[in-house]
Amino acid sequence: xxxxxxxxxxxxxxxxxxxxxxxxxxxxxxxxxxxxxxxxxxxxxxxxxxxxxxxxxxxxxxxxxxxxxxxxxxxxxxxxxxxxxxxxxxxxxxxxxxxxxxxxxxxxxxxxxxxxxxxxxxxxxxxxxxxxxxxxxxxxxxxxxxxxxxxxxxxxxxxxxxxxxxxxxxxxxxxxxxxxxxxxxxxxxxxxxxxxxxxxxxxxxxxxxxxxxxxxxxxxxxxxxxxxxxxxxx
Numbered sequence: 001x002x003x004x005x006x007x008x009x010x011x012x013x014x015x016x017x018x019x020x021x022x023x024x025x026x027x028x029x030x031x032x033x034x035x036x037x038x039x040x041x042x043x044x045x046x047x048x049x050x051x052x053x054x055x056x057x058x059x060x061x062x063x064x065x066x067x068x069x070x071x072x073x074x075x076x077x078x079x080x081x082x083x084x085x086x087x088x089x090x091x092x093x094x095x096x097x098x099x100x101x102x103x104x105x106x107x108x109x110x111x112x113x114x115x116x117x118x119x120x121x122x123x124x125x126x127x128x129x130x131x132x133x134x135x136x137x138x139x140x141x142x143x144x145x146x147x148x149x150x151x152x153x154x155x156x157x158x159x160x161x162x163x164x165x166x167x168x169x170x171x172x173x174x175x176x177x178x179x180x181x182x183x184x185x186x187x188x189x190x191x192x193x194x195x196x197x198x199x200x201x202x203x204x205x206x207x208x209x210x211x212x213x214x215x216x217x218x219x220x221x222x223x224x225x226x227x228x229x230x231x232x233x234x
Contacts, residue, residue, distance in 0.1 A: 025204075027057065028064050033072025033087075036061055037094045044152060044177075045098030045105075055147070055184055061087065062188025063203060080189070088185050095177035099142070099156040103169055106160025129154075139168050143176035 028036055039057060061068060062084065069083040070076045077083055118124055129151070145155035159169050192203045 025060050025064075028061055028068065033068045033090075036068065037090055040091055040094040041098040041101075043098065044095050044146075044156070045101035046153075055149070058091065058181065058184035059188035061091075062185040062190075063192040065185065065189050080193075084185060084189050088181050091181040091185065092174075092177050095146075095181060096173055099173045099177065102153070102156030103160040103164075103166075103173075106157035107163065108160075139164065139172050142169065142172035143179065146176040146180035 027039060036057070065084045065087045066080060069086050073086070077086070116124065141151075141155050142159060145151045156169075156173070195201050195203060
């Protein structure tokens with residue numbers, strides 16, 4: 001995309017390119033803690049969130065956990081683990097709330113969604129794919145979906161549409177979010193620390209490769225399901 005958008009962020013004039021919009025580091029460095037948490041909420045609770053960099057965003061946030069907490073909350077605990085723990089708790093809360101909103105939306109407006117026309121922010125095929133995935137895997141889909149792009153956004157909505165038991169949904173919602181947030185944030189933070197100390201290799205300077213790797217790993221099951229498995233069954 002050659003066009004550039006000019007916006008004010010943190011009271012500074014920034015030029016935003018399409019590359020910035022798909023780069024998780026951009027949101028963290030320029031948007032800070034609260035934009036980061038909103039993105040977590042949006043990706044798990046709003047239709048518009050399906051294209052956001054979820055897994056890679058959490059991984060990179062783990063690397064920047066100290067900066068996010070000290071600047072975003074305004075406190076310095078002088079302890080990497082405590083900063084990471086506080087960030088993890090905030091992400092878990094944002095993710096749980098996001099899924100809860102998705103469930104509520106599906107419960108209230110679900111039937112009408114299947115009649116809705118496709119748009120940039122809404123694709124009916126994503127909803128159908130999530131529904132199929134949900135039917136095959138049952139309630140555990142709420143946990144599994146946390147680690148799958150696109151499915152992560154629509155699984156709680158589908159749970160609301162099919163009237164999944166609310167107590168069961170709350171349980172799997174919490175379990176899935178705790179597992180997702182902890183795994184991605186702690187992996188990002190401690191892999192960065194270990195590799196920097198052991199090999200003097202700064203992952204911050206090579207985030208593009210890391211992000212591409214995470215995107216490949218997390219989207220591979222979805223790609224396999226949508227294309228390869230269908231060809232085998234044909």
